[in-house]
Amino acid sequence: MLRIDKLNFSYGAIKALTDVSLMAATGSVTCILGPNGAGKTTLLQTVAGLLKPSAGSIQFDGENIISLSPSALVKKGIALVPENRLIFPEMTVRENLIVGAYLRLNKMQKSDFKFEIDKIYARFPILDKRSDQLGGTLSGGEQQMLAIGRALMSGPQFLLMDEPSLGLAPKIIDEIFEIIKELKQDGLSVLLVEQNAVKSLKIADYFFLLDQGQVSYQGGADDLENDAHIRKAYLGEKS
Template sequence: MLSIQNLHAQYGPIPILKNCSLHIERGEIVTLIGANGAGKSTLLSTISGLLRPSSGSIQLEGSEIGGLSPSKIVSLGICQVPEGREIFSPLTVKENLELGAFLRRGKDQKKKVQEDMDYVLQLFPRLKERFTQPAGTLSGGEQQMLAIGRAIMARPKLLLLDEPSLGLAPKLVNVILETIKELNKEGLTILLVEQNARKALEIAHRGYVIETGRIVLQGTSSELKEDPEVKRAYLGKDYKEISERA
């Protein structure tokens, strides 16, 4: 579905991504693991058009999308849930969700948009309870639900998730990750950047490790969970004991 080859990107004169290559097949959850500042969010921003690549290729279903505008990329089927949620705080939950479907204008879309709204509220019952509240009054977990729900309203083929568990209590982290699994079962392809590498590898099919802007390792989730360097750097020395007790 998505193929990235030899991608370079930078902020001003500072190079961030260096010769990155990866691919995502339809129906997969692929996770991107790396330390803070490794280039994870920059890669998502480059895919979604928020940052223009300096060289390399980004192809969606065989068509080049590198350098297109964010709105065009959304219309082609890629939607990003940014780190920090970036909801519209003064607007209600309903209005935030409606903005997710902004590009789906026209009478022929009205029924489908309402069906997707009903689906989001079924997926996140808390949002139904808060439907007319300003989004800024929601808890952190509820805001993350809203950010994901808003992205779903665009009917993406590929969902980019940037640190969805950041700042959430462990119970809510599990709720969000279970929701990601459910969305994938429904057919949604997902690229997941997640600070909790252990949790990410538990729900992903494959993963990539990025260090200082370069992809340095890739494999199935099982392979990465058993890799000594991944264990040392991202899973912690007690990972095996934790897994055996789980």
């Protein structure tokens, strides 16, 4: 379980997160919704250790992880699929996946390694086809799958995903959300940041709304759907 308590973060004088508290239960998909600039990406980057918060705590399975480095967090089983995918453009798809397993390279046998990569290829058959192609030549949807595959190569228990649907065609978005559902079925916990509220409602168990760096609402999928204000603001429904 991931538990964030009264987290604060500022970019210089600009406050990005103010006393953000939230919980993401093991084995579930927790979704953070919010408009651009609400602090969603900042929040995920803080959890992944890329940014150091000015105050607050982050606990993972009861242990305070706030001072850990990104690599220590990967070792603990927390992996971030970053916004805009950030794949390695001049490496092949296969090499991108190998870098994902960087911290396990010494421990893994060659056969284990092949097994892990084959698991990713089974989940994303298109990556198998593109195995020797450079990452920079992939389409947006393929890059997103590669970014998810790369994060999975570190063997995570908890996957942080930053707007995986960003800039993708509707059909591909459906595929990505289907994959998130499968990941949950396989026992992974997911903390998902999204702007696409309609799609998120179908797969997430619990929601937090982030607005100007503060949690403005939280509840289950049913609560969210039945809340008139939320329907208007986030589901694009006319009153």
